[in-house]
Amino acid sequence: MDALSxxxxxxxxxxxxxxxxxxxxxxxxxxxxxxxxNGAGKTxxxxxxxxxxxxxxxxxxxxxxxxxxxxVKARMKIGVLHEKPVYPxxxxxxxxxxxxxxxxxxxxxxxxxxxxxxxxxxxLNIKVKALSRGYLQRLGLAQALLxxxxxxxLDEPTANLDPIARMEILELIKNLQKELxxxxxxxSHILPELQRVCNYAVFIGAGRILDYGSMGDLASxxxxxxxxxxxxxNPRLLASSLVQEEYVEAVEIHDSFLKVRTRPGHWRxxxxxxxxLGAERVxxxxxxxxxxxxxxxxxxx
Amino acid sequence: MxxxxxxxxxxxxxxLSKELAAAMAGLAIIQVIFLSxxxxxxxxxxxxxxxxxxxxxxxxPPMMLAPVLGITGFxxxxxxxxxxxxxxxxxxxxxxxxYLSHPISRLSYVASWIIxxxxxxxxxxxxxxxxxxxxxxxxxxxxxxxxxxALILLQxxxxxxxxxxxxALFKKRSLALAVGIFEYLMAPILLTLIAAIITFxxxxxxxxxxxxxxxxxxxxxYYMMFGYLGANWMGAAIVNMPVFSMxxxxxxxxxxxxxxxx
Amino acid sequence: MLREVGxxxxxxxxxxxxxxxxxxxxFLFAQETVCGEGFTMSREDLGITEGALxxxxxxxxxxxxxxxxxxxxxxxSDAYLFAIPEKIYKGSLEKTLPYLEKExxxxxxxxxxxxxxxxxxxxxDRLESDTINLVLEDPLILLLYIEGNTTQTVSxxxxxxxxxxxxxxxxxxxxxxxxxxxxxxxxxxAADIAVIGLAIFIAGDLRSEDSWLKKLKxxxxxxxxxxxxxx
Numbered sequence: 187m188d189a190l191s192x193x194x195x196x197x198x199x200x201x202x203x204x205x206x207x208x209x210x211x212x213x214x215x216x217x218x219x220x221x222x223x224n225g226a227g228k229t230x231x232x233x234x235x236x237x238x239x240x241x242x243x244x245x246x247x248x249x250x251x252x253x254x255x256x257x258v259k260a261r262m263k264i265g266v267l268h269e270k271p272v273y274p275x276x277x278x279x280x281x282x283x284x285x286x287x288x289x290x291x292x293x294x295x296x297x298x299x300x301x302x303x304x305x306x307x308x309x310l311n312i313k314v315k316a317l318s319r320g321y322l323q324r325l326g327l328a329q330a331l332l333x334x335x336x337x338x339x340l341d342e343p344t345a346n347l348d349p350i351a352r353m354e355i356l357e358l359i360k361n362l363q364k365e366l367x368x369x370x371x372x373x374s375h376i377l378p379e380l381q382r383v384c385n386y387a388v389f390i391g392a393g394r395i396l397d398y399g400s401m402g403d404l405a406s407x408x409x410x411x412x413x414x415x416x417x418x419x420n421p422r423l424l425a426s427s428l429v430q431e432e433y434v435e436a437v438e439i440h441d442s443f444l445k446v447r448t449r450p451g452h453w454r455x456x457x458x459x460x461x462x463l464g465a466e467r468v469x470x471x472x473x474x475x476x477x478x479x480x481x482x483x484x485x486x487x
Numbered sequence: 488m489x490x491x492x493x494x495x496x497x498x499x500x501x502x503l504s505k506e507l508a509a510a511m512a513g514l515a516i517i518q519v520i521f522l523s524x525x526x527x528x529x530x531x532x533x534x535x536x537x538x539x540x541x542x543x544x545x546x547x548p549p550m551m552l553a554p555v556l557g558i559t560g561f562x563x564x565x566x567x568x569x570x571x572x573x574x575x576x577x578x579x580x581x582x583x584x585x586y587l588s589h590p591i592s593r594l595s596y597v598a599s600w601i602i603x604x605x606x607x608x609x610x611x612x613x614x615x616x617x618x619x620x621x622x623x624x625x626x627x628x629x630x631x632x633x634x635x636x637a638l639i640l641l642q643x644x645x646x647x648x649x650x651x652x653x654x655a656l657f658k659k660r661s662l663a664l665a666v667g668i669f670e671y672l673m674a675p676i677l678l679t680l681i682a683a684i685i686t687f688x689x690x691x692x693x694x695x696x697x698x699x700x701x702x703x704x705x706x707x708x709y710y711m712m713f714g715y716l717g718a719n720w721m722g723a724a725i726v727n728m729p730v731f732s733m734x735x736x737x738x739x740x741x742x743x744x745x746x747x748x749x
Numbered sequence: 750m751l752r753e754v755g756x757x758x759x760x761x762x763x764x765x766x767x768x769x770x771x772x773x774x775x776f777l778f779a780q781e782t783v784c785g786e787g788f789t790m791s792r793e794d795l796g797i798t799e800g801a802l803x804x805x806x807x808x809x810x811x812x813x814x815x816x817x818x819x820x821x822x823x824x825x826s827d828a829y830l831f832a833i834p835e836k837i838y839k840g841s842l843e844k845t846l847p848y849l850e851k852e853x854x855x856x857x858x859x860x861x862x863x864x865x866x867x868x869x870x871x872x873x874d875r876l877e878s879d880t881i882n883l884v885l886e887d888p889l890i891l892l893l894y895i896e897g898n899t900t901q902t903v904s905x906x907x908x909x910x911x912x913x914x915x916x917x918x919x920x921x922x923x924x925x926x927x928x929x930x931x932x933x934x935x936x937x938x939a940a941d942i943a944v945i946g947l948a949i950f951i952a953g954d955l956r957s958e959d960s961w962l963k964k965l966k967x968x969x970x971x972x973x974x975x976x977x978x979x980x
Contacts, residue, residue, distance in 0.1 A: 233584075233748075233749070236587075236588050237587075238584055238587055238588070238747065238748040238749075239747050239748075239749070240745065240747055257590075257592050257593065258590045258591070258592050259590075261587075261588065261589060261590045261591075262590045264588075265588075266588040268581075268584055268585070268588065270581075271581070271584075271585060272580050272581035272582050272584070272585065273582065273585060274502065274582050276502070277502060280959075281501070281959055284959065285494070285495075285498045286585075286586075286589050288489075288494050289491055289494060289495070289586075289589045289590055289591050290589060290590055329585070329589075330588075332589070333589075333590075493750060496750060497750045497753075497957075500750055500753045501753075501957075501959065504753055504756070507753065507757075508756055508757075508760055511756075511757045511760050511761065512760050512764060514761075515760060515761040515764040515765060516764050516768065519764060519765045519768040519769065520768055520772065523768060523769055523772045523929065524772075524779070525779070526929050527779035527809060527926075527927035527928050527929055531781065531803050531809060531811075531885065531925060531927050532803070533781040533782075533783045533801050533802070533803050533923065533925050534783065534801065534802050535783055535785045535800070535801060535802070536789075536799040536800060536801060536802050536890055602750075607750075607753070610754065610757070611757050614757050614758055614761050615757075615761050618758065618761040618762055618765055618942060619761070619765040619768075619769070621938060621942060622762070622765050622766065622769065622935055622938050622939045622942065623769065623929065623935060624935075625938075
């Protein structure tokens, strides 16, 4: 069962179609980027996935539930951070989080856990209106993490943040995936940011899906360069062999692994070569999102 | 786990508890001042000793609570309208998306607003009226116009459901507030005018029966206006109750099938 | 939500009690008037109108008066307003009075009344009583007793000549002023309601994670003078 699947989904606002026969799936345990320019239909897709909007046609399934008809069951398993979220200004952080925790059948312990993760412990007794933008975004993450959700939907989590707060939030998201092992779907139009965290991508433009798949598959499909993380007992030795390969652009040596940048379309070859040369394990770290996005848009056009 | 409707309505009330306590204090003070002024009149009943040959002069119907209900009923209505419009504010500003991203159904969300904006103000109004009576003299309860109280509760609840329906449909606080104020304050005046024009142009004498349509939305006003013509409170309540139930059902049905949060 | 309901009850009870303790001392008496005409008993030596029945919803102070403005008779020698408990009047008095002499009637009425007042003639057809001041415990019957020949009424003065001839008999209005009495009974009821409100408030508050009482407790702990610091 996929974490999220859309099948021929249409969503109309008045006469304008925000989504036009959208079909895609996102498997579990990935960090997926929902990528597209402003107005592409990213936020609409997320709101449909949460059950805040009703589709005009098609099927939406979140962890096996229809989010419109089985809203409570679906929302029990998902945590959402909306784009430009609004919080009641005169409520204390603790009161708000406790109420949301109670809706999930949890209590104070859960609030303490999420404020521990998001670094809001010192701000529990402060009113929401007194929080800075960065801390409001942390509050957004904290409320999304309540109840230990299986799927996190983050809509433009770094929008309107200063560079430092943006870095902090991205780092937080990265750690979350590692520590909590949840499926994360991040919608954004800032590609370099997602480059650091995503291993799955859904490209959307003008209410239509351009393509979707794992970074590796997409990189192969569109001939885009990739970065491989190659684990080996002797990184230095392997690096000296790989650097001579013609498809390898650059090699970065770490204690127990190498980071290898490959030429567009050839990461499979480099992966095979590394295994032959005695590598223990090879992971596709990231493909170059910007290149991939350009290729996808070009192909779709 | 407590039902989510109760959890969320408690949360709404908790956020507004200071304002509600102030409103309650205002209502209670006005009710008790009026009641203690009127209690002496309600304390006794003076009738002619029933002997054959005595002529008892007709007395007006005992609408003892009319003055107090006129003032506190208005405050109660405005409290209900303001609370209902608060849901419009949540929907307009976007707070509702936050709550509805957690496991509370749309139906429970709106139902908790029904509790917070219709049920709780009604309870406050009822308490502010009944507690002074209970302290003064519980027997007075029998003499007090139970019908009048029931009618004003129904009338304000009907207004409350109209405000909530407007808030849910248009997601605008100002519109919900305007509709509520128009519906409770302006529309009755217009209706009275229409009733007068109808009576005048058709050369009919107004009677409690042919003016019963006013009770569809305004059972209390109808009873106050046509009580002297023999309007009975039960009839007004029976006419209004289906309207109130229908409006509430419409609100819940819309919430279940078409209520979207942007 | 229980907490808020409890709070509403307590606020309402407190304000009610405060207002009730203060206002009744300032208020004027509220008035009820009931009018009628004719005598119940009309004889050559006396006449009685069994005027009004004052039944009780609560204990109140009463001011009782009668105003007569349609008694065209020059035969009145004495008159009284009586307030007699309904039970006594209905039990025996009512049936006995027609068979008694006027002195006996007056004595019996005086003996059984919880209050009575003299009625004075103000002008040709107008009478008015002094005020009876009492606390209403049981339902009362108000009676106007007139000594004199009440079987005949005289014609009103002929000027102006167009004035209609008045009806024979009597036209009267009983005026009953009331004022509530605040006693221990009311305070006990207020205390009962306070206990109920407080119980609901505490039950609701303790169930709440954001308990005001718990906060108050921890605040009290904080401001409590601490133990001497160890060096």
